[in-house]
Amino acid sequence: MPSTEIQADRNGQEQWHPDAQRGEAESLAREIGARSAAAETNAATAQEVSAVVTEQNAAMNSVATSSQQLAQVAERLKTSLRYFEIS
Numbered sequence: 001m002p003s004t005e006i007q008a009d010r011n012g013q014e015q016w017h018p019d020a021q022r023g024e025a026e027s028l029a030r031e032i033g034a035r036s037a038a039a040e041t042n043a044a045t046a047q048e049v050s051a052v053v054t055e056q057n058a059a060m061n062s063v064a065t066s067s068q069q070l071a072q073v074a075e076r077l078k079t080s081l082r083y084f085e086i087s
Helices: 004-015 018-084
Strands: none
């Protein structure tokens, strides 16, 4: 007669049917699929955010350039207005 441990192991194996294993494997596969989909969504979102940040940086550079040009125009205007000063 097998020992109590061996009998308990055999009983445990009998309770763990192939259908139960299949169900657990399918559940695990679904969970992995869901996490994979979430990771792909996160990656796509990160790429979109990166593109938006790049566009914003370009816009800020354009604003900075425009500001410098406006300052130059203001300085020229200030110089030009000196000719029209009334004393």
